[in-house]
Each structure stands twice: as structure tokens, then as C-alpha cells.
Amino acid sequence: MLIRKLFKFENAHIVRDCTTQRCSENIHGHSYKIEVLLESNYLDAGQMVYDFGLTKRVIKELIDSFDHAITLWSKDDTKYVEAMKTYSNRWVELPVSPSAEQFSRVIYLMVERVLACTDMQNGEREVKLHSIIVHETDTGYAQGFKEDAHSELMGTIKLEDIVFSPQVQKEWSDSALWEKLLNHIHIKNPKKV
Numbered sequence: 001m002l003i004r005k006l007f008k009f010e011n012a013h014i015v016r017d018c019t020t021q022r023c024s025e026n027i028h029g030h031s032y033k034i035e036v037l038l039e040s041n042y043l044d045a046g047q048m049v050y051d052f053g054l055t056k057r058v059i060k061e062l063i064d065s066f067d068h069a070i071t072l073w074s075k076d077d078t079k080y081v082e083a084m085k086t087y088s089n090r091w092v093e094l095p096v097s098p099s100a101e102q103f104s105r106v107i108y109l110m111v112e113r114v115l116a117c118t119d120m121q122n123g124e125r126e127v128k129l130h131s132i133i134v135h136e137t138d139t140g141y142a143q144g145f146k147e148d149a150h151s152e153l154m155g156t157i158k159l160e161d162i163v164f165s166p167q168v169q170k171e172w173s174d175s176a177l178w179e180k181l182l183n184h185i186h187i188k189n190p191k192k193v
């Protein structure tokens with residue numbers, strides 16, 4: 001059984017070296033729609049794969065890190081990266097360029113870590129991340145699966161290399177959230193939301 005939950009954010013970027021000139025040479029924004037697809041062969045005590053309400057905690061908060069933020073590629077021109085960090089409080093720096101494809105791989109790895117660190121409380125069993133769909137526009141999307149997220153052919157992405165700005169971290173309900181996830185510290189689901 002597959003379930004999907006939709007999240008949204010507004011984000012700016014430049015995707016260097018792509019064929020579309022407007023995209024590779026200009027800061028521009030998108031109203032992103034992110035679909036998180038979860039799967040299981042089992043149902044929990046509420047006869048659900050995973051209560052949608054539970055996805056609106058850590059998963060939503062992490063995805064929302066990109067909202068009203070600029071996403072930077074750590075290998076972009078240092079002057080550009082530093083200027084963006086100076087003049088914008090909310091930024092996320094990635095070890096990969098922020099194409100829809102790389103967004104789907106990055107968000108896959110982030111949500112996968114959240115699930116691995118979640119202690120289930122309502123009989124949920126073997127809830128796996130099926131894929132992440134990143135709608136960059138109304139007409140174009142990328143869908144990343146486990147093999148894409150971990151693909152050496154596409155370049156290994158280490159979670160440790162994803163950097164959230166101090167302002168983004170400050171706005172989380174727990175400013176140490178990312179640090180905890182990087183250190184595999186478990187988070188107990190609430191019994192009720």
C-alpha cells in the first residue's frame with residue numbers, strides 16, 4: 001500500500017551549467033510541491049500505513065526549511081555564495097546543484113533519516129520511503145527513489161554536507177534537530193497529535 005502527503009515551499013536558486021539559459025544564469029524562484037510517498041504491507045492500530053498527522057511534525061519541519069529560502073550549491077562561485085549568505089537569512093547549502101532531480105535525492109535522504117530515527121507508537125510496521133516527487137513547476141517534476149538517492153553514478157550525497165542557515169535552524173521547534181538526526185538520535189512519535 002502506498003500513501004502520499006504533499007508539502008509546499010517557495011524557494012529560489014540558480015542551476016548552473018544546465019541547458020536552459022534563464023535557469024543557469026539567473027536567480028529565480030519556484031513554488032515547489034513535494035510529494036512524500038510512504039509504503040508498507042501492514043496497517044497500524046488506526047488501520048493506516050502511517051497517520052498523515054505524524055508527517056506534519058519532523059518531516060514537514062525539515063522540508064519547510066526550504067521555504068522562503070535560497071538554495072545554494074557549495075561548489076558555486078564563492079563570491080555569489082557569500083553574497084547570498086550575507087543578504088538573506090534563510091538559506092540552505094547543498095553539496096549538489098539544486099535541480100529538481102537533486103532536490104528529490106536530497107529530500108529522500110532527509111526523510112529516510114527521519115523515518116530511521118523515529119520510534120513508532122501506534123503499531124506502524126515497516127514503513128518505508130517509496131519515493132520523493134519534486135514538482136518544480138506545474139509542468140515539470142522529478143521523482144527520486146532509494147536507488148537514485150544513494151546512487152554513486154549520480155554522485156554520493158552525504159547528509160553531513162547539507163548546511164541549514166542559523167535562521168532556518170532557529171525556526172525549528174528544536175534548533176538541534178539536524179544535529180540530532182545526523183547523530184542518529186531517536187525521536188519518539190507522540191501517542192496523539
Ligand SMILES: Nc1nc2c(c(=O)[nH]1)N=C([C@H](O)[C@H](O)COP(=O)(O)OP(=O)(O)OP(=O)(O)O)CN2
Pocket residue numbers: 015018020023028098099100101136137138139140
Ligand atoms: N530536468 C530538469 N530540467 C530543468 C530543470 C530541472 O530542475 N530539471 N529546471 C529548470 C529551471 O529551473 C526552470 O525554471 C524550469 O524549467 P521549465 O520547466 O522549462 O519552466 P517553464 O515555466 O518555462 O516551463 P513551461 O513549459 O512554460 O511550463 C529547467 N529545466
